[in-house]
Amino acid sequence: xxxxxxxVIWPIYFDSTASxxxxxxxxxxxxxxxxxxxxxxxxxxxxxxxxxxxxxxAYPASxxxxxxxxxxxxxxxxxxxxxxxxxxxxxxxxxxG
Numbered sequence: 594x595x596x597x598x599x600x601v602i603w604p605i606y607f608d609s610t611a612s613x614x615x616x617x618x619x620x621x622x623x624x625x626x627x628x629x630x631x632x633x634x635x636x637x638x639x640x641x642x643x644x645x646x647x648x649x650x651a652y653p654a655s656x657x658x659x660x661x662x663x664x665x666x667x668x669x670x671x672x673x674x675x676x677x678x679x680x681x682x683x684x685x686x687x688x689x690g
């Protein structure tokens with residue numbers, strides 16, 4: 594039985610080259626090109642979400658690509674809001690250096 598105290602975050606959620614049908618969950622203007630697991634985990638860490646990286650996992654719609662995923666602590670905030678915050682942090686990290 595899967596743990597219910599974690600939320601799954603897939604890199605495709607933030608990929609500006611992916612369409613909404615492909616799995617992108619944030620607005621294209623907030624998305625980045627080829628988001629890395631380390632960037633997502635660093636952004637989640639900034640938000641105190643206790644990220645855990647799982648390198649060998651594949652997004653179900655593209656099961657042949659093992660891009661990995663990040664698990665974060667479930668909080669009383671909608672997932673869409675968390676994704677927007679993570680996307681914002683990734684963009685700030687990329688623009689600052």
